[in-house]
Amino acid sequence: MARLKIHISRRSFLATGAAASAVLATPALSQQLPDTVQNRSEISATTRHNISAFRRMQWEPHFDSLRNGAILVDIDSRALHLWQEDGTHHLYPSSVPQSEDLTRRGRTRIVQKVVGPSWRPTPNMLRRNPEWPTVIGPGPDNPLGSHALYLGWTYYRIHGTHDTRKIGRRSSSGCIGLYNEHIAEVFDMTKVGTQVLLI
Incomplete structure (x- = not known):
């Protein structure tokens, strides 16, 4: 046969x-x-x-402990894993950077949490797109969506998006994007100091 x-x-x-x-x-x-x-x-x-x-992934190969919780972002698979301190695991589809040169991998932490963030293009973005505004406040036109977790790396965030077509794709200029309802959950389950690993 x-x-x-x-x-x-x-x-x-x-x-x-x-x-x-x-x-x-x-x-x-x-x-x-x-x-x-x-x-x-x-x-x-x-x-x-x-x-x-x-x-379901295990946190132990990636982190020494779950103190303050942990986030693992798998760039290639476009998936964000979150472990709370008690070991509870959550999994979300994500958007990732458009290209390898915009991608940063390694360890960092959440250094700031903002509801209704304002978006400011980076200097490189403005050089490529001089017609862009220098700031967009909270609202439906804001590329950061409803919530943003600022990472220890300048210009890098885990944030929401109002454009749901971006999730599951290589569509960002460096950040990790989630559906607004998912970033709201992640926002509530993390704190300043939560460890983050991008692989």
């Missing part, structure tokens, strides 16, 4: 229908992958890596 070979690209996986989209957009994905994915052994390496990031 001929064996059926199945190849799923990340794009086609994300576009397989409302059910798959709904699963990818919720933290519950860490509990259960859709049957259409679980039962397929022959999928691309990129898709396999992406799917693996949406399973």
Whole structure:
């Protein structure tokens, strides 16, 4: 009997229908992958890596402790993992930087938390786009969405977005983006001092 070979690209996986989209957009994905994915052994390496990031991960390989909580962002898989101090794990789909030269990896911490942040383009952004405004206040046009977690690296944030099309894509100029409802949850579960690792 001929064996059926199945190849799923990340794009086609994300576009397989409302059910798959709904699963990818919720933290519950860490509990259960859709049957259409679980039962397929022959999928691309990129898709396999992406799917693996949406399973429950352990914090111990990445952090010495959960003091103040911990956030792990997997850039390649576009997933944000959050562990609270008691070990409770949360998982969110994210947007990531558009290119490798805009991507920063390593360890940092949350140094400031802001509800209704104002957005200011970086000097490099203004050089590339001199027509941009120098500041956008809170509201539906603000690229930082409803909440922002400022990291110890200048110009880097974990923040919300009003443009939900960006989530799950390489679409930022360096920051990590979440749906507004997800950044609100992460905002409430973290504190200044929460450790952050981008891999």
